[in-house]
Structures are given as C-alpha cells and as structure tokens.
Amino acid sequence: MGINHWPQDERPREKLLSRGAEALSDAELLAIFLRVGVQGRSAVDLARDLLARFGGLRPLLEADQRHFCAAHGLGVAKFAQLQATLELSRRHLASQLAKGNALTSPSLVRHYLSAQMRHLAHEEFAVLFLDTQHRIIRFESLFRGTLDSAAVYPREVAKRALELNAGALILAHNHPSGVAEPSDADRRITERLREALGLFDVRVLDHFVVGDGDVVSFAERGWL
Known part of the structure; x- marks a missing residue:
C-alpha cells in the first residue's frame, strides 16, 4: 500500500x-x-x-x-542532493556559531566539530581561530595524517594565528578509530601548543577530540 x-x-x-x-x-x-x-x-x-x-x-x-x-x-541525483543537504547543515552550524561567543555555546561547538570531522577516515588536526571577544574568525584544518596519526607543528599554528590576528583558539582533532579518549601524545602536543602560543599572547581555550559518538573536551577534564 x-x-x-x-x-x-x-x-x-x-x-x-x-x-x-x-x-x-x-x-x-x-x-x-x-x-x-x-x-x-x-x-x-x-x-x-x-x-x-x-x-x-x-x-x-x-x-x-x-x-x-x-x-x-x-542514483547520482540523490547523491548530489544528499551532499548538498549535508553541506547546508554544516554551514548552518557554522553560521550559528559565528553569530556569538564560542564559549557560550559549548554544545554548538561540539556539534559543529563533530559534523566537520567525525566522518573522516584519516586523522586531521583543525583550529577554530577566535578574536579577543572569543568570536569565530575562521575554522581551518591545518594538518592531515594517516589512519591514526597526524604530525602537528606548533610553529605553523602560531604563524596562522598571527596572520589571522587571533586572540584565542580552540584546537580539535578526530580519532578515526571512533574512540574519543585523548592519548598521552594528545596531551603532550596540547601543552606544547599552549606554551608556544602563549609567547604571542594567544590563548588555547580548549582542545576537543572527536570520536564516533562522543567529543571529549580538555577544558572540561581540567587539563587546560
């Protein structure tokens, strides 16, 4: 029927x-x-x-x-329609995030980062660059890796933050395994980035690890 x-x-x-x-x-x-x-x-x-x-x-x-x-x-037409729908959803989240202070919308930040990174089959390291009022300047993926790792260079992150005149930033990377639990290496590189960026008065506000169904916040764990 x-x-x-x-x-x-x-x-x-x-x-x-x-x-x-x-x-x-x-x-x-x-x-x-x-x-x-x-x-x-x-x-x-x-x-x-x-x-x-x-x-x-x-x-x-x-x-x-x-x-x-x-x-x-x-078919191809449905595939194109679906990709357009998904991209509209990602852009809607981005526009909502850009309207206000990123720190007042932790749930929205989580949803946005999950939409951007959860589906990736390789590891990527990305940054939300913020102004001094913690409003979004830009989201950029800076480093791309293999299935389970991505090399991150603090100098490149600092260079891009200065180019964008960012006053603060939020770090993010995904775990293609689906498990969002941060590794010891994740904690070490976060500390290196915090120290390097601090030399230029750029604050690292948080670091999110995106998994399959969860997004872990370093700040909520008391690690930042």
Whole structure:
C-alpha cells in the first residue's frame, strides 16, 4: 500500500508538520528525502531496506558515490542532493556559531566539530581561530595524517594565528578509530601548543577530540 493510502497522521510528511521532525524515525526522515519508493515498496519500505543494507543512518549518509549509487532506488541525483543537504547543515552550524561567543555555546561547538570531522577516515588536526571577544574568525584544518596519526607543528599554528590576528583558539582533532579518549601524545602536543602560543599572547581555550559518538573536551577534564 502506498503512503498516500496511509492514515493522515501516519504519513511521514504530515507527521513532521504536525509533530516536528524529532518525532520521526530514521526511516521516516529518509523516506521524506527519497520522496518516492520503488515498484511494490513504499518510500518508508525502501528507507528501511537502505538502512538495513548500509547498517544504519550514519553509514548511509557517509557512503561514497560508488556505494551510494549502487543501492536500489538511489542514483547520482540523490547523491548530489544528499551532499548538498549535508553541506547546508554544516554551514548552518557554522553560521550559528559565528553569530556569538564560542564559549557560550559549548554544545554548538561540539556539534559543529563533530559534523566537520567525525566522518573522516584519516586523522586531521583543525583550529577554530577566535578574536579577543572569543568570536569565530575562521575554522581551518591545518594538518592531515594517516589512519591514526597526524604530525602537528606548533610553529605553523602560531604563524596562522598571527596572520589571522587571533586572540584565542580552540584546537580539535578526530580519532578515526571512533574512540574519543585523548592519548598521552594528545596531551603532550596540547601543552606544547599552549606554551608556544602563549609567547604571542594567544590563548588555547580548549582542545576537543572527536570520536564516533562522543567529543571529549580538555577544558572540561581540567587539563587546560
């Protein structure tokens, strides 16, 4: 039975409009994105099939073009639409963060860094450069590494902070293993960066480690 034959309050689109997007399941949200199903399968049925095939919503959203387009009911147009939607979400988070003081929105900082870095298959080290009022100047990925490491050079971080006239910054890097627990090496490089940047009166406010489902803050641990 097609979705248009379902009771009004059970249809994903109508349910979203009446109860809000948070009331929908992953399959229902995906069905709205798909819009239509395939022969003999409603959009919700197709969404459930896709979630089962990819192993959940995140693997589906992070699939590369080849694997995404190989799935029945998907294609290049849907892949392009999905990538545009994901990028809109990242830019929305960035614009929200840029409007205010980064330190008054720790949850938003976490969401933003997670959206930017969680899906990466390699380790990257990035910096949120802030002005003296702790407003966002720019987010930049400075160092890219292998599966489990990235070489970080304090001199390069300091150089970029001075170029941007930053008064403070927030460090961030991801753990492709998915485990956000900071290593001893993470703590050592953070201390080296704090000392090096302190010579130029640039404060390191926090260092976030982005994992699969968690983001650990050095400041909350009392390490900064």
